[in-house]
Amino acid sequence: MRQKFLEVLIVFNVEDGQLLHGNLNFYEIKNKFKNRVNLQLLFCGSNVSKYLDNSHLDFYGDVSVIEDDSLPWNNPYILAQNISSLGEKNFDVVILPHSITNCGAAAFLAAQFSMECFTAINDFYFDDETLVLEREVFGGFTERILCKLNCIITWLCSHSEPCNNLNGAKYNLIKKSPVECEDLCSVISVEKAQSFSRLSEANVLIAVGRGIGSPENIELAQELALLFDNSSIAASRPVCDNRWLPYKYQVGVTGKTVSPALYFSLGISGSSQHLSGMKNSRCIVSVNKDRYAAISSIADYIVEDDIFVFIPAFIHKVKEKKKILRSR
């Protein structure tokens, strides 16, 4: 990385006037690079103008917009082709919010631009001419990558609220996608998963992971859920893959993104894909045999125990307490 201002591109995905995958805060990004950065923003997707008109863009720099309502923007190939159409400019760092689509687009672009690619980055900072990237790998380990190369990253950004002031910025609007790739990859159908509003409406989610062991044991989670008002059970992807619960119960990148008052996880180790779907929960309880499981990095309360020992005892305790409260 050269000892000068870094050229950084931030990509935002917009679908029908709505910002997707969280909002990357460009002030925070500037600080992370110690203000030695030239930021360029790229908004791409459908009905982007509607989003920008309703925003207050307080940004003085290059803003590009690629708006094409007819393109399948959730295809990483189409997205990557459009980002690469920005031209020959050499970016030191390209940042996208983390999502399945953006991971694919980032890696494709990295290969085409001879850059490196690192995905699901939890945090990053710039120190001594080195970009330091932190990400979770399995087993609750944090991988710290010290990178002196040009790279593309997808960031597990935690902001759910808008945090950029987009007031009055001027942008270069490209009304039609400049790339012809529809013949190579076109959309035949789009289906929303069977709607299961309980997951987003419930105040308390009892989520089960592979640690639950077998479908019969899910009864234990259901019994726990009955102790809470407005509760539902939920699951991690491996539980749904094993057909222990239908996919409509799945929380995570390919499932539902939730933010209940209480997320009570049973036997979930916490892949980055799962965590990104529930990390905004207001209170997280994790019961797991391994206190260092990745979910512990975001949990408020950690119980290191076998769920089949702790949960029956906890259910008994709660019932006992409720009985006492009722008898008063």
Add this chain to the structure above:
Amino acid sequence: MKILVCMKVIYDGKDNAFPDYDLPLRINRFDEYALEEALVIKDKFPDTAIDVVTFGYSNSVGLLKKALERGADSLTLIESQEELTPVVCAKLVYSHFKDRGYDIIFTGAMAEDFMSSSFGPALAGFFSFPFAVAAVSCELVNDKRLLVRCELEDGIAVTYSIKLPCLVTMQSGGREIRYPTLTGKLNARGKEAFVVKLDQKKDKSLSYEYKRKKAVKGILIEGSLDERCEYLYNELHKRGLL
């Protein structure tokens, strides 16, 4: 039809021991689905040739012979002693296979150890192939296009029609993985893995550190079983959740 399937062998660290190189090996689960998808195409079009490539440890070969037993035609190991980034691995695979004229490349949606989801799309980048990610099933249409059903964020399922040659990364949930048949096992006996030895040095501009989180963010509830239940009840009660 020529298909390349990229498979990775990973250390079976369960959830609590990594990187521990004494652990047993296993095939990355998502790559098993990649192979299965290629085999489903071969079931319909028996003259399909499936090449499997793996990257990394020399002791991967024994495990990946299962791919031959299940119906793959050849197995190549690109042997490297270094842990390389997915983009560098993709570049090396590309440099060895770029002239083979593949119609479809299948990879797993991610490796379960580093969870990058970037090897497949990077390989598509080097081949300049259109691609789709996180697919659960594929169907070949007129030898020209692949109908690919992908499950993306927020439970959205999209079906794409992609022109060949293309690359697809597979995830779980679409199909059952088949067991090798006796005929498959007998056929695989005579097949050897091709081994390509690499002297690829790790890029000095990159270095890695692994740190087990010693401190958890929240409160680790300790004490006897009853004390822990009592404590958690009180905390949830204070928060108005119980």
